[in-house]
Amino acid sequence: MSICSMVVHSRPENLDPIVASLNKMEGVEVRARDERGKLVVLIDHPKRQVIADSMMDMNKIDGVLNTSLIYEYFEEDEDYPATPAEKATVPSALQIQST
Secondary structure (H helix, E strand, O other): OEEEEEEEEEOHHHHHHHHHHHHHOOOEEEEEEOOOOEEEEEEEEOOHHHHHHHHHHHOOOOOEEEEEEEEEEEOOOOOOOOOHHHHHHOOOHHHHHHO
């Protein structure tokens, strides 16, 4: 299971089409917005790779100036086991305590 929150900075005049594009993305939900162009976005998906791809795709949306990762939670799931790269970058609490 993976959950991320992000702030997406966009051009105010592009806000509505950007929100529509984000809400069409798998596991992505716009949770808050302000008319100056800032969006609070939640990504919730069992596969961490889908989240990473979504974050990259957000930067390709016309009018998005930048994105900032605010929070990430990752927990290995039996149905979606972590890849070797994910295990190397996100050690579990037990791995941290044992080193």
